[in-house]
Amino acid sequence: MSNILVINCGSSSIKFALLLEDQHFRIQGLAENLGTAEARIKGVTIGEEKFEMPLPHADHKQALEVALTRLKHYKPEAIGHRVVHGGEITEAQLINDEVIQHIKQTSALAPLHNPAHIVGIEATLELFPDLPQVAVFDTAFHQSMPEKAYRYALPKNLYTDYGVRRYGFHGTSHAYVSERASTLAGQKNQGGWLVAHLGNGSSTCAVWNGKSVDTSMGLTPLEGLCMGTRSGDVDPSLHQFLAKNLGWDLERIDKMLNRESGLLGISGLSNDMRTLVEAADNGNHDAALAIEVFVYRLAKSLAAMSCGLPEISGLIFTGGIGENSAYIRERVVKSLPHFGFSIDQNQNDHARGKEIRIDQGQGPQIWVIPTDEEGRIAHETREIALKIAEPA
Structure with a gap:
């Protein structure tokens, strides 16, 4: 079970990666602007050779067919699908009619993501009806959180009847880096780790002995940290204030909180941390303030996450900002002097x-x-596929 195809379908895009020979080699690419005249596919082959071609008005199935022609010499043996929201499912699942129905039912909690995942799943099931296909859920890693961490202080029936609770996201990333760090530290999946996944979307997580015990995102990926364009935590009465004083409806408020806030909203300049650091160095006050808010809210969240750990073995930085910004890492550590x-x-x-x-x-x-994340999805897909391949 060496060749695993990983697919991540968005509403108008598909990210794909074929991981070969136990993940040491991979072909990866992106089909974007699907359904429009500007649709195209691009990527990188094993030899780091780049490719790009137009796919005018291609849909998800057509884009997948084109992507798979580039992989014809490396037939996948199983397919792993990234699915953002799995509700209270605790682990990756072999895709069948019941799992597909569950993903559809959970779409109310992830209306921008889960319907797109269904499109990708149905397309690959049609193209590869005989291959094992696995759904790997962003939320699954966090289902080990205790009830005190995932329940909101709301009427009980909102949880029991409608599933209103904290789910958490970026689970495949938090799972991968916490396992990797604990392995490098000499005790795989042991100890207490604080994880900061920092990118355009950002979240923190507390991991104890390989299991998530708390995380900053909640019912949706809007809760928690200041992010690229997302506000993170705000006073819940902000909705009422904006509706009453500005006449905004829920759709307008949601757009503001998800697409016009965070680093972009504070700075009025950009959601790119590199741009903001450069602007702050040149005296831009709003850019400097955006960075201050980002760092302070992140440090506060990591401190809060520590409440879920009996002891702290270490702190992990990952994601585009976490991996590449020495400046942000230094500022965050200095903000945690205790x-x-x-x-x-x-x-x-x-x-x-x-x-x-x-x-x-x-x-x-x-x-x-x-x-x-692709490597983690491939790993979990491989484990499920090998189980069903074992003789009874």
Whole structure:
């Protein structure tokens, strides 16, 4: 079971990766702007050779067919689908009619994501009806959270009848980097780890002995940290205030909170941390403030996550910002003076995109671990596929 195809379908895009020979080699690509005249597919082959071709008005199935022609010499043996919301499902699932129906029923909790995943699943089932296909849920890793961490202080029937609770996201990333860091530290899936997954979407997680015990995102990926364009936590009465004083409806408020807030909203300039750091260095007050808010809210969240851990083995940075911004890592560590972290300036400055330990050897460890969500999805897909391939 060496060739695993990983698919991540969005509403107008498909990310795909074929992982070969136990993940040491991979072909990956992106089909974007599907359904429009600008639809195209691009990617990188094993030899780092780039490819790109137009696919005017192609739909998901057509884009997948084109992608698979590029993989004709490497027939997949199983297919793993990233699914954002799985409700209270606790692990990856072999896709069948029951699982598909569950993903559809959970679409109310992820209306921008789960319907697109269904499109990709149905297309690949038609193209590969005989291959095992597996749904790997972003939310599954966090279903080990205790009830005190996932329940909101709301009437009970909202949870029992409608599933209103904290689910958490970025689960495949948090699972991968926490397992990897604990392995590098010499005790796989042991100890207490604080994880900061930092990108356009950002979240924190507390992991104890390989299991999530708390995380910053909740019912949706809007809860928690200040992100690229998402506000993170706000006063719940903000909706009423905006409706009463500005006449905004729920759709307008939702758009503002998800697409016009966060780093972009505060700075009025960009949701790209690199742009903001450069602007702040040139005296832009709003860019500097956006960074301050991002770092402060992140440090507060990590401190809160620590309440779920009996002890702290270390702190992990991952995601585009976490892996590449020495400046943000340094600022965050300095904002947590009570935890005994000691960052090695030289190691931190040279950690861009590397798997590296950046502490001074005193106190809890600090790691930069590039995430590999495709690798994690392939791993979980392979485990499920091997189980069903075993003789009875």
